[in-house]
Amino acid sequence: MFKIILELIIFILSFVGTITLIFEFIKEYEDIKSKFLDWRDRECKIKCLCNHSYSINYLWYRDKEVCLKCPKCNKVKRIQLDDKTFETFCEVWKEECKNR
Numbered sequence: 001m002f003k004i005i006l007e008l009i010i011f012i013l014s015f016v017g018t019i020t021l022i023f024e025f026i027k028e029y030e031d032i033k034s035k036f037l038d039w040r041d042r043e044c045k046i047k048c049l050c051n052h053s054y055s056i057n058y059l060w061y062r063d064k065e066v067c068l069k070c071p072k073c074n075k076v077k078r079i080q081l082d083d084k085t086f087e088t089f090c091e092v093w094k095e096e097c098k099n100r
């Protein structure tokens with residue numbers, strides 16, 4: 001009889017342990033997820049920009065820079081690009097000019 005009770009207690013304890021572990025895991029996952037979202041929203045974003053969408057204002061071919069402008073609050077940001085990215089921006093920019 002005592003052995004059965006002991007086994008039952010062990011079973012309950014391991015069951016509770018497993019549940020706790022799962023909850024711990026979910027909590028950890030949520031933590032990491034929210035940390036990542038935080039990072040994506042705050043730190044990975046180019047500093048000093050607002051949360052509105054930006055449009056290409058100018059392209060400086062000489063410096064390989066793009067000037068982005070927020071139409072809503074008129075914030076302007078110059079960003080230096082690598083060759084390949086700059087080419088992509090040029091393509092987009094040309095298309096945009098055509099459509100104006």
Ligand SMILES: [Zn+2]
Binds near residue numbers: 051053070073075
């Ligand atoms: Zn803005």
